[in-house]
Amino acid sequence: QVQLVESGGGLVQPGGSLRLSCAASGSIRSFYVMGWYRQAPGKQRELVATITTDAIRNYVDSVKGRFTISRDNAKNTVYLQMNSLKFEDTAVYYCRADRVRDVYWGQGTQVTVSS
Numbered sequence: 001q002v003q004l005v006e007s008g009g010g011l012v013q014p015g016g017s018l019r020l021s022c023a024a025s026g027s028i029r030s031f032y033v034m035g036w037y038r039q040a041p042g043k044q045r046e047l048v049a050t051i052t053t054d055a056i057r058n059y060v061d062s063v064k065g066r067f068t069i070s071r072d073n074a075k076n077t078v079y080l081q082m083n084s085l086k087f088e089d090t091a092v093y094y095c096r097a098d099r100v101r102d103v104y105w106g107q108g109t110q111v112t113v114s115s
Contacts, residue, residue: 002026002104004095009109012085016113020080022095022106028076029053031097036069036080038091038111045094049080062088085113 003025012018020036028034035050049069050058057069068081078095090113095106 002097002102004097004104004106006093006095006106006109009093009111011112011114013115014086014113016085017081017083018085018111020082020093020095020109020111022078022080024076024078024097026076027073028071028078028097029073031099034071034078034095034097036078037094037096038089039094039108040088040091043091048093051078082111085111087113089113 005023006020008018008020010018033050033052036048037045038048039045046060048060048063049067051069051071059067066082066084071078090111092108092110094108097104
């Protein structure tokens, strides 16, 4: 069973930065795509960013130019660098990993943007 463990969340002021990490218990090369999703209170979970094994990246429009997703296969870790954070980025951020027949989720990490 694959486990995904997120870390790096916290409280940050508007305009600040955070880097989230998602560490997998096994090789991330087996996942054809990995991504970050978020869920704000009272809202549906939404896709934030994804990255494929070929390092093709995709972002939701609201984070383009501010967030960067990356992966380190040697460390079995996917990152989300978040810059210029806004109040509306406040949410629980989840890591997701996809294989052909399976989807795995982490437990989530809270990001709060507040002054």
